[in-house]
Amino acid sequence: xxxxxxxxxxxxxxxxxxxxxxxxxxxxxxxxxxxxxxxxxxxxxxxxxxxxxxxxxxxxxxxxxxxxxxxxxxxxxxxxxxxxxxxxxxxxxxxxxxxxxxxxxxxxxxxxxxxxxxxxxxxxxxxxxxxxxxxxxxxxxxxxxxxxxxxxxxxxxxxxxxxxxxxxxxxxxxxxxxxxxxxxxxxxxxxxxxxxxxxxxxxxxxxx
Numbered sequence: 001x002x003x004x005x006x007x008x009x010x011x012x013x014x015x016x017x018x019x020x021x022x023x024x025x026x027x028x029x030x031x032x033x034x035x036x037x038x039x040x041x042x043x044x045x046x047x048x049x050x051x052x053x054x055x056x057x058x059x060x061x062x063x064x065x066x067x068x069x070x071x072x073x074x075x076x077x078x079x080x081x082x083x084x085x086x087x088x089x090x091x092x093x094x095x096x097x098x099x100x101x102x103x104x105x106x107x108x109x110x111x112x113x114x115x116x117x118x119x120x121x122x123x124x125x126x127x128x129x130x131x132x133x134x135x136x137x138x139x140x141x142x143x144x145x146x147x148x149x150x151x152x153x154x155x156x157x158x159x160x161x162x163x164x165x166x167x168x169x170x171x172x173x174x175x176x177x178x179x180x181x182x183x184x185x186x187x188x189x190x191x192x193x194x195x196x197x198x199x200x201x202x203x204x205x206x207x208x
Contacts (some may be wrong), residue, residue: 013044023135024050025106027077030131031057035101038062039119040090040124041108045072045083052081061085062093091117095125103132110136110174116184123188124208132190134204139175141200180204 021031024047031037035057039048042061049072052059061083063069072085082126088094090105103122122132176184181195192207194195 013046017046020046020050020104021148023104023106027051027102027133030133031102034058036060036099037104038095038100040093040103040105040112040122042072042085043068043108045075045085047104047106048072048083048085049076049079049081052076052083053079055082059083062088062090064089076106080129090121092126093121093125094150097124099125101127101130104135106135107137109134110176115176117187118186119188122206123190123208128208130208131206132206132208134181134206136201138197138200138202139177139180158184164183176202 004069005149012106027047028051032052033056037048037051037057037059039045039051039059039061040049041063043063045061045066045068048059048061051057061069061072063072063085064087066087069087072083076085078081084092090112103126105122108202109115109118122134135157157171178197181202185193185195185206186203190206190208192205194203194205196203
């Protein structure tokens, strides 16, 4: 996602800040004070930026899109927080083994070209006892549930129509079911693996 499309995405997701704040609150509960967090595919960086507020954690974002990296750096500067946003591929992350206490990936896993390799890399860069949290759309969620969800988001009629069309024609086709995630995780040695459905998505809480 580059150029004008990335900038449209930044503008659109900015209206969903309450969701980003809620996720950041959940993530803070599992990240030790002074710990290191990596957000994979942070896009415009809003979750990472929320985590950086207060300076209790060291935060990093890794995105394959150069435009997204530039937008995230700009948004962090405007928020007055320190966050390290880098360009890179989740399937070959530019970090040493055991670099992070927490890894988060929200609404992006379905776009990875090598999903199992991405999970292996997530395991590699986590420290022992670290947690990976993956939140994404669930392939078998009905469109009626997606429509209900987006009634609560402050989008214009046109933006809502565009968003629902994107879900129907693109995102649901790429997404995974809970069972598919469980199969991908079979040979990856996370000590704890919790995979559960939520309103329109699936959550993975993985402990190394």
